[in-house]
Amino acid sequence: MGRLATLGSLFLLLVQVGQAGYRDRMNLGIGIQAGEPTGVTVNYRATTNTSLDFAAGWNVFSKRPSVHFGYLIHFPFNTLIVDLSAYSGMGLTFGTNRFNTESADSTLYLAGRVPLGIELISNHLGVYGEVDGFINFLPDNKLGLGGGVGLRFYF
Numbered sequence: 001m002g003r004l005a006t007l008g009s010l011f012l013l014l015v016q017v018g019q020a021g022y023r024d025r026m027n028l029g030i031g032i033q034a035g036e037p038t039g040v041t042v043n044y045r046a047t048t049n050t051s052l053d054f055a056a057g058w059n060v061f062s063k064r065p066s067v068h069f070g071y072l073i074h075f076p077f078n079t080l081i082v083d084l085s086a087y088s089g090m091g092l093t094f095g096t097n098r099f100n101t102e103s104a105d106s107t108l109y110l111a112g113r114v115p116l117g118i119e120l121i122s123n124h125l126g127v128y129g130e131v132d133g134f135i136n137f138l139p140d141n142k143l144g145l146g147g148g149v150g151l152r153f154y155f
Contacts, residue, residue, distance in 0.1 A: 026155045029126050033057065035148020036132070037066045043126070043152055049074050053091065053115070059146075066095030068113055068132075083121040090114055093134065093146075110138040113146070126152040 027045035039057015046052060051074065056067045070091020077084045094110045117130025127150075134144035 026124075027051075029152030029154040031126070031150055031152030033148045033150035035150075036061060036146035037068070038148070041150050041152060043072075045074075045154075048076055051087075053089070055148075059095070064095050064097050064109075066093055068093035070113060070115060072115065074119075081122065084118070086116075086118050087130075088114070088116050093132075107139045109136065111136040111144070115147075117147075121154060124154045126154055128152070 029041075029043040029045070031041050033039060033041040033055050036059050037055055037057030038060055039055060041053075041055040043054070044052045051072045052069070053072050054067075054069045057065070059066050068091060070089050072087045072089035074085040074087045077086075091113050092110065093113050094108065096108050111134040113135075114133045115130045116132075117128055119126055119128035121127075129147070129149045131145065131147040134146060136142045136144060
């Protein structure tokens with residue numbers, strides 16, 4: 001019983017030390033993303049468990065520019081070596097078909113997005129992957145999927 005209590009206390013200490021180290025780090029991450037969209041990404045970690053996410057770039061598959069932003073809730077698994085967290089949230093994505101040479105439609109589009117992802121942060125470098133579910137509001141109602149992988153430098 002004493003060994004189990006000691007191991008449990010050691011585990012809690014390691015998690016707390018990892019979280020304290022996380023809070024000491026700057027929380028603004030800027031980087032690149034490949035996927036939908038392929039472009040730049042910014043993430044502001046407001047707390048250990050929440051962040052604001054932004055990306056802007058070119059959608060390779062739908063051949064149009066887009067911007068998305070959202071509010072993410074993180075579920076951290078911190079250790080002394082790396083910060084690992086799963087996350088989910090909600091946000092919006094919007095853009096235009098104006099630059100799609102295969103479409104005469106220059107309609108704006110707007111969709112709600114629900115990202116599900118995982119991010120690993122070590123030595124100020126974050127690597128992440130996510131899958132996004134979309135609910136299009138404009139120009140018509142339909143469901144969609146997106147996502148991507150990316151790298152961010154946190155400072």
